[in-house]
Amino acid sequence: MLESYSRCWTEIDYAAIAHNVEEIQKLVGDTKIMGIVKANAYGHGDVECAKALQKVGVDFFGVSSVDEALHLRQNGIHDSILILGYTPPEHFHYLIEENIIQSLVSYDYAQKLDAYAKEAGTKIRCHCKVDTGMCRTGVIYQVQEKNMDQILAEYRMEHLIVEGIFSHFPVSDDLGQESAAFTKKQIELFEEVCDNLRKEGINPGIRHIQNSYGILNYGDLKMDYCRPGLLYMGVTSDDAIPIASKPDFIPILSWYANVSLVKWIQKGQSVSYGRHFIATKPTKVATVSVGYADGLHRLVSNCGLEVLIHGQKCPIIGNVCMDQCMVDVTQVDDVKEGDVVVLVGRQGDHRVTIDEISRKSHSINNETLSDIAGRVPRLRRREK
Structure with a gap:
């Protein structure tokens, strides 16, 4: 332990991130890692965590907002950065200036982004967000409603470069029968969207759907990337929740x-x-x-x-x-x-x-x- 620095302080073992990444890689095989460093890397220091992740080959980062993306850029993180959430239109210019990837939070939003890029005479990098069951952001593609036409339209927008596609699990932490069935249906729907894109001659691009519990419980999906947050920091959301794997994480x-x-x-x-x-x-x-x-x-x-x-x-x-x-x-x-x-x-x-x-x-x-x-x-x- 370091000597006392303040009345109250934390100490973070950034070197242990390498071990935790290795444990994650054992679960997902050849799937690459997108390091989620939003919310100051869950309080652990976004820049410090990103640099520790870079040392072990992580080349993609996820944040929640444009200000978080800019903070990484201003501190020397030049790899791909995906904004997982909403960027207000008045800040669209940062996406161009700093080469940041924006998630398409809705079809209407994609249209606004496309119009802005057209006016600016450029193209903006994006990932298509598909709502397979979270009901938060993205184009809805669920059993009750399948808006494949909107997803196709996003990929065909002239001034957007849709480089990838992703979705999110709400109950991948629950191994119970009902929740497991829901998650497996999400995977099926996501694969169906990707297949539909291919049938139209469109490459879906980078595919990612596994959050931390998706990695722990559904590690063999063979996606292009996965999105660990707490896992590379050595903890899960709740120690009492059963998981399907037995990783050996070190809390940092x-x-x-x-x-x-x-x-x-x-x-x-x-x-x-x-x-x-x-x-x-x-x-x-x-x-x-x-x-x-x-x-x-x-x-x-x-x-x-x-x-x-x-x-x-x-x-x-x-x-x-x-x-x-x-x-x-x-x-x-x-x-x-x-x-x-x-x-x-x-x-x-x-x-x-x-x-x-x-x-x-x-x-x-x-x-x-x-x-x-x-x-x-x-x-x-x-x-x-």
């Missing part, structure tokens, strides 16, 4: 804070806002310099979430405050100001995980990691 993020004060309180004294914790006996309390403004959700208050101090598990007591929380350290000797507290990671023989925070806050790891605040420094763990 650890999270720390400092003890700022240690004091004894007596029976009947309360801790924090709302007085939801009242001591039933003399209790040694450590105030810790991390709170909900740092990303430690207020929902974890008074529910038994444990952190590590001197290698021992200690429960958070009372309500989590904006910048601080309190921990019962009665059973731990010699706790003092400046001691390192582990929120996520290892200390001694014990480990605490991001998943424990997610479960206590009724969330998923995607959200919990993304919620670690920008004011929390991301330190690169020293390579061994």
Whole structure:
């Protein structure tokens, strides 16, 4: 572990990304990887993750917005970047200027983009989004409604270069019979669209449909690319969800804070806002310099979430405050100001995980990691 940098900080082992990519590649074979680095790579640092991925041969990146794409470009990421979400028309010029690929979020949107490219006297790179069951963005192609004519029309637009086609799984994390049948139907519909394009003499281009759980549970689809996010960071959305494979991932993020004060309180004294914790006996309390403004959700208050101090598990007591929380350290000797507290990671023989925070806050790891605040420094763990 690095020396304390701040009142609260994370350490990220970017070197471990190579191992996690290798584990992903075992599942998908020759399918290439599009590294999803949206939302600052789920809080892990978009540029740092992209550069670590480049080192192991990843040459394609996915983001949610044009500003995220521009941030990568401004920091030396010159490989292909796909914007998975919506770009407002007033920002279409960036797609041309920075050679960014735009997903076609609807047929009407494709028409607007085509008209803009015509006016600009150029062509814009795109991927066709097919809605096979997510009902979020893309041209609907589902059992109830198949808009193949719109998909064909997008590929035939004169000022768009449709280089690929993709869809998204809403329940690939669920191995239950109903959800598995739904996902398999999505795969069938997606393949049907690609076959229909080929029958019209159109090359579908780069095909990608597998998100992280699609990789874990449907790794053998033989698509051109897959789209891991959390997986290359070494975690899944929920540790309790069964998966069909047995990868050996290394979580790359650890999270720390400092003890700022240690004091004894007596029976009947309360801790924090709302007085939801009242001591039933003399209790040694450590105030810790991390709170909900740092990303430690207020929902974890008074529910038994444990952190590590001197290698021992200690429960958070009372309500989590904006910048601080309190921990019962009665059973731990010699706790003092400046001691390192582990929120996520290892200390001694014990480990605490991001998943424990997610479960206590009724969330998923995607959200919990993304919620670690920008004011929390991301330190690169020293390579061994």
